[in-house]
Amino acid sequence: MTAQEIEKTGRFVRQKNRFTERITADGAGGPPAEPGRYRLFVSHACPWAQRSVIVRRLLGLEDVIGLAVVDPIRDERGWRVPGRDPVTGAEFLSELYLRTDPSYEGRYTVPCIWDTETKRLVTNDFPAITTMLETEFAAHHRPGAPDLYPERLRTEIDELNAHVYTTVNNGVYKAGFATSQAAYDEAVDALFTTLDDLEERLSHRRYLLGDEITEADVRLYTTLARFDAVYYSHFKCNLRRLVDYPNLWGYARDLYAIPAFGGTTDFDQIKRHYYVTQRNINPSGVVPKGPLIDWTTPHNRDR
Ligand SMILES: N[C@@H](CCC(=O)N[C@@H](CS)C(=O)NCC(=O)O)C(=O)O
Structure with missing residues (x-):
């Protein structure tokens, strides 16, 4: 920034x-x-x-x-x-x-x-x-690779991505870097409104667009993976934690279990980067120990 x-x-x-x-x-x-x-x-x-x-x-x-x-x-x-x-x-x-x-x-x-x-x-x-x-x-692409951006779903994926970008992916940064109460309030309200909507959406679908993983899931996942470890505290996005949303949390664990997602998620590097590098909002550079969260508990999303 x-x-x-x-x-x-x-x-x-x-x-x-x-x-x-x-x-x-x-x-x-x-x-x-x-x-x-x-x-x-x-x-x-x-x-x-x-x-x-x-x-x-x-x-x-x-x-x-x-x-x-x-x-x-x-x-x-x-x-x-x-x-x-x-x-x-x-x-x-x-x-x-x-x-x-x-x-x-x-x-x-x-x-x-x-x-x-x-x-x-x-x-x-x-x-x-x-x-x-x-x-x-x-x-x-490897044989049998998923189609993450199928033509028939592109309009829907693009629309959802635009909304998730503004309110969630970039929304957490808008909350974290805001230097006025009004700018912070606006970002946090929009963020949790979208998370509440996504929680509802994921109550009847395994992934955002249905039964198949798409580009939209990749984009939402990388923010969810950082939510409780960083955004909740460092960016003050603390109305609710990811683990407080049964569907979003199960969905995040469902994706984490896939090597391309879980195997590329490094909580230690994530925490050290944000807390040490962004001294504008964490002047001491001290990295918190927690939270203690088990990403490998059963999610039952494939039921
Ligand atoms: N390209 C975009 C997004 C990518 C981005 O912000 N990446 C961050 C890391 S998450 C970065 O490389 N920051 C370098 C810096 O702020 O000096 C941008 O220009 O804001």
């Missing part, structure tokens, strides 16, 4: 994504979806980055798109690649942003994708990254 992202009213308004080129299946209108050509930079702490890690694993793209994981603790130099990235030689993510655009002045964010051919960042446009893996890389 930078000072420019806080409005006069105390509202947090996220910076725009600077790099928005699209990798394309046939190379028309964007660089081609060639195996081995691209490198995805992520932090395991970051919800926007975890989306892309989950999708890469669910679709079996691990050998098609390389992965570099940054250190969860960030100082004023931005994200650091431990021991230097062997492919790009970068020690800090900022180097890749500045090699691509020397006049870049925003935050150096994950997730982003580096093109090893042109030696430029292709995109840091996180909502477009997952749908790009789902559509433009389809020829490289």
